[in-house]
Amino acid sequence: MCLGVPGKIVDIDGDIATVDFWGVRRQVRLDIIDEPAAVGDYILNHVGFAIRRIPEESVAETLSLYEQLMAEAADDAMTSDIRGEIAAASAMAPEKGRA
């Protein structure tokens, strides 16, 4: 579960980013990301929140492990953890308590 999952930001609205994970678009919160992120950046999503902006030079290396794992059967332990991390991001806009 602490593996997280990388995805690419395709849109930002306040502190909510729409992120593409292998064709699945989900919304990820940016409240606790380490550095400001912009559209086009890759982030590491953990339980629905971006915890890190992945530096551009590290993106390819980071993605390769996940690409390998995403090709595995869905019941593989690592693959199912990653799918869980994708499912952790909201499918619809989460309501915000904060204005």
Added chain:
Amino acid sequence: MTGEALKFRDPELARALAAKLAHQMTEIGRPVSVMHVCGSHEQAIAKFGLRSLFPKALTVIMGPGCPVCVTDVPEVDEGVVLAEQGVHIATYGDMLKVPGTVRSLADAQALGGKIHVVYSPAQAVELARSMPEQEVVFFATGFETTAVVTAAVIVDNPPKNFSVLSAHKYIPPVMEIVAEMPESRVEGFLAAGHAATITGWAVFEPFVERHKIPVVVAGFEPLDILAGLVELVELVKEGTPRVVNTFPRCVTREGNRAAQAELWRVFRPLGGRWRGIAHVPNGNLRLRDEYAHVDARRRFKIDITKLWDYAPPHLANQCICGDIMAGIRNPYDCKLFNKECLPENPVGACMVSNEGTCKIWHLYGGVPDLSEVPA
């Protein structure tokens, strides 16, 4: 190790790293045990068959790196009692089958308890918003990486009917406990890359200072793990304990400062038991007084002693999860492993979660050569 069994992107590099490890161990000339504290590391080690590449004299143990597994029995009891009081419980799917004293959350659900599986604390908040007349408790597990996210939703004005039952745990203190165990032969720790993304690698410096045991932060690729082990064994060989970060593409010295601030704003460390292991000073993360209104323990009367009229199920007494997580035994030492204890019907917590050692070894197999695992 034959070529086809290596599922690496770069088998040449993997072989070179394995050869380097073998050379280092020959120079050391005695057995060495090191420990990692991350379910994802164990998954990768088992899945990619890394143990077959390790020199025989090097034992790589999975320590208490599965947050669900170390959630203590009375903590599960608290969730069960709340469910029996009619409170809606939202929690990660892995928690459902984790045994409590008499019942798991799955048992409570079968008896009519309202248990909801969520993947994120934000989904638990959405659930609370969707039914304002009902009390929703997020039963929160996970290490600091996950606790940060719980903290983020707590400071984000959740609705009044939302509260948190925190079973969050903090990794650095348990490393001290394992290092101090008299039976422990752990001479180095491999720390988990993504947890250190939040805390930064400097968080391990006091530990190294006190225990003179090196810590290497490593990523999750098979090659990252091998490279991390080469670095760690080198530090053991040289007798120069320090923290080395072999995962700079993800981890900095300071880590994610904003996230740390959020974490410590909401949580305070408190001593408590980790299932089967020990009392860990500062090992539990509990809500600060400022957030008492979100703290399920303060909002509800949770009397778990009423569950204790029953004797615990007999088989569970034979579970040796605690010794496994302390690195003293391994799953094959458990008589129930792959027999009475299976993922469909787990006896102990380590067989429940995808991050538990027993479950991982059940799925992928564990060690190729058992003679080298400490008895």
